[in-house]
Amino acid sequence: MTMRAFPLALLLATTACSMTPKLALPAAPVAPDYPIALDGEAIPAWRGMFGDPRLQQLIALALTDNRDLRIAALNAEAARTQIRVTRAQGLPNVSLDGSYSRQHQPGSVAGAGVGLNNAPSSGVTFGQITAQAALTSFEVDLFGRLRAQNTAATERYLASRAGQRAVRLTVIGAVTDAFLAERLAEEQLSLTEATLTDWQSSLAIARRLHDAGQASGVDLAQAEGLARQAQADLAQRQRERMQATNALTLAVGAPLPADLPHPIPLMQQSIRTALDAGTPSDLLLHRPDIAQAEHELRAANADIGAARAAFLPRLSLTGAFGFASLALGGLFNGANQSWSYTPAISLPIFRGGELRGNLDLARLRTSIAVATYEKSIQTAFREVADGLAARATFASQSSEQQAVVAQAERRLALARLSYRAGTTGRLELLDAQRTAYAAQQAVLITRRDELTSATALYRALGGDMITETPR
Template sequence: MGISMRPLTLILLLATGACSMTPKLNLPPAPVADSYPGADTAATAEALPAWRGMFGDPRLQRLIALSLDANRDLRIAALNAEAARAQRTVQRAQSLPSINAEGGYSRQRQPAGATGAAVGGTSGNGATGIEFGQFTAQAALTSFEIDLFGRLRALNEAAFHRWLSSVEARHAVRLNVIGTVVDAYLNERLAEEQLSLTRSTLADWETSLDISRRLKAAGQASGVDLAQAEGLVRQAQADLAQRERELAQASNALTLAVGAPLPGDLPPPISLMDQPIRTELNAGTPSDLLIHRPDIAQAEQELRAANADVGAARAAFFPRISLTAAFGFASRAFEGLFQGANRSWSYSPAISVPVFRGGELRGNLDIAKLRTSTAVATYEKTIQTAFREVADGLAARATYATQLTELRAVVTQAQRRASLAQLSYSAGMSSRLELLDAQRATYAAQQAALVVRRDELASAAALYRALGGDTGQNTDTP
């Protein structure tokens, strides 16, 4: 048996020395500048905080944690990653031998004329022939492909990188879920605080309208004062309806972002002006994005998978060698089945050489190369998009602080003007129109300051996400 099995041993040795048709992949250089516009190149790079360190509001933290457990997009991404891992296992199994244990019993009859003998059992109709049964037990290797040209190895490599791509996609979805919850929460906070401001302002203006009506009835105020007061109340009532609608819609958006009904035992909210969200983040260098951005890592893995597909398409031009083999026992009696004399074996190497496929193999290779070129462009575009998002975030960080500082000063001055106008009106030194105008200016300044503060916080969250933020490599991963 040892001499007869030498061809099998030779084939297996050839398999271990299989060559690879996959081209060497050199990642293209990042198609962006070495630094961000206006960034401090001398700043010391620091690791980004985990999301709990970035967003300090306990109510927001509770909502983010809930979303990481309930959000459907994240659940789909996790399932896709598991499916890719299973697909990789299936692909890897194709490069390993498949061995089946088989056992069976067969009984047959051969007529005497077919065997050239006139002895044997007698069939039911009296004709002579040979009738016998046979027991078999064997281990069989079925159509195992000897991967001499690396086709299976390339397909396995492609499946491996697509699995890694799905893992990075899950991290990207996780980061997007966190960012979406933060944005929805800030919008809800803005809508609620604007609604509260509108209600208090409406109450003040309704009081002023009542005073104007009484003064007009007493002949101490003109119709212009009354019309101005009525106009402000109407505007505030219209604003109130708008704010109520915006709050309802913002609450619905937050519920959708979280992926579950909001629990009733959430911590109390923190106002926008006091939100403990970090607005100062060190951007580092654009090269850091290649490490921290999960969407860039995902695009890189897709590029590597496409490159491996080129190797598989190239290997398809070469012959495929497969092996079918079996080793076992066969006996007419079960009692002696496993005796050495009843041992049996067989092996059947086969080779398949593509001769004419109508251009299919060339077409598959061209498609694989084009997909690799597309993956390169996607990889470069992803880097450029990431660079722009970080640059936008840095530009926003540099301007929102100044804008908000000035708006807060505007609010302070408007409130001071309203107080002085009230004193002047009470002393009979100015008209009620001036007082109403000062109150209107204060209301507008307060609303504008809330919007800019929301935008500043949302911009900080967007910069955190653009820098790669929380990639899921911590205990908060669901």
């Protein structure tokens, strides 16, 4: 190896150094199995999960117009652009410069500048034209500082992409929850309107009987109380329906189309509730928020490498090659060539604790990223466990609640027959009406909660990310 090649080989060997510590992901701080293990179906894409055509159209619209998803996409694009900015710091900056200057020097100065005593007393006027290509302050990455910064930028871009997928899954869940809330409000409103009509008819009958002396004031007061309660419930249901529609509009991100398919009633909604939860380790592959936290951890670890390398020398190169001439016609003659080459090395001596502070801060942020990563896993485990607990109990609760409705409606039918036959009083009929109304409201709420819990489990398992790639 020649003496000229030796410094180059040494330089290339030095640039292979890296100050970034090796990262070992912490073990998942959760149990190896869920508290409840249930068999289920494979997790489908969202169109297979939510079978209502109206809901499908709303989700598709939200994936186009929802502002949270749009912001997440822009953040991902900004992070991708930041990679280009960071990479550019490790490349030479080359510029092409041209200039023209004209100046006048008095005779005494002009003669002294060239060692002559016979310069014209009036002085010398001349112009100069230069053209050159310049390499400005190109840093040779001796200890991997720029490489670590580039790694951190890349990991943050990947984190933003995972965050975009997490937002997409959140949007699907938010639209579904808002849709179910609107369906509940609409069906409760319809039930309240029908109940109010029924109770107003009962009130009219009670008034006629009271006026004829065939019913007591207690019966009339009871009927009036039920009718007024239904009136109050009607106002509440109308408000809830309007607010639910507003929430659904916000979740979708656009006004609801007028040509949406007719909705399927809550009790017949085709939302899957039997989903295969797999094992907690599957969450590391399927949950985009966990992937986001992992990339943030890797980025923070790369920041440590950049902070370490800042303590070490920096080598920068500056050079220029061009031409200089007093006349444009002879500018590019070989004799008019000009060049300069300036390697420079810089070693920090005193920065007032800035470098040590940056390193300590990078280490602290890495510790925070580790805790965030572990917390993401724990949160995911809890959400899946909650979903499995809901799935294990809602089926029986819904079945029993429907049995309560059937029993209340049977009691109401018998109370009407008994009242018409004169074997029971009106208070018994009114109580049966109130019980049936409450049971019908409760079964709707239970069904909505069951469907909402299925949606939550779908999100907790990262369902849409398993089978579909975000657009």
